[in-house]
Amino acid sequence: MHEFSLVQGLMGQLETLAAENGAERILLVTMEIGPFSGVVVDSFRFGFEALAPLTPLTRNARLIVLQLPQRYGCRDCDNEQDMDGDARPEDCPCCGSREIFPLGADDVVLRQVEME
Numbered sequence: 001m002h003e004f005s006l007v008q009g010l011m012g013q014l015e016t017l018a019a020e021n022g023a024e025r026i027l028l029v030t031m032e033i034g035p036f037s038g039v040v041v042d043s044f045r046f047g048f049e050a051l052a053p054l055t056p057l058t059r060n061a062r063l064i065v066l067q068l069p070q071r072y073g074c075r076d077c078d079n080e081q082d083m084d085g086d087a088r089p090e091d092c093p094c095c096g097s098r099e100i101f102p103l104g105a106d107d108v109v110l111r112q113v114e115m116e
């Protein structure tokens with residue numbers, strides 16, 4: 001599962017961060033998931049909940065997932081539009097052009113970590 005290996009990577013990152021900062025416990029992890037990453041947030045969360053309790057470092061860690069909105073831009077009028085859900089717009093709501101393209105990240109970023 002794609003999400004599971006992402007979580008495994010995250011755990012490695014957290015261990016490194018904790019070691020660098022002399023921290024013993026991770027309290028809160030904030031992830032930012034790009035709209036075009038293809039990551040299923042529920043699966044990511046599930047992976048985190050499965051792996052976090054396995055090590056003392058992350059046993060009590062809470063996970064916050066920020067899901068960035070999908071944005072589309074228009075080549076003709078420079079309109080930018082946030083989209084809800086998975087639907088890709090057919091045309092630009094501003095000028096009706098079909099020259100629209102996805103904006104925004106396809107990556108998964110560790111945004112913030114609270115540790116002690």
Ligand SMILES: [Zn+2]
Binds near residue numbers: 075076097
């Ligand atoms: Zn337009």
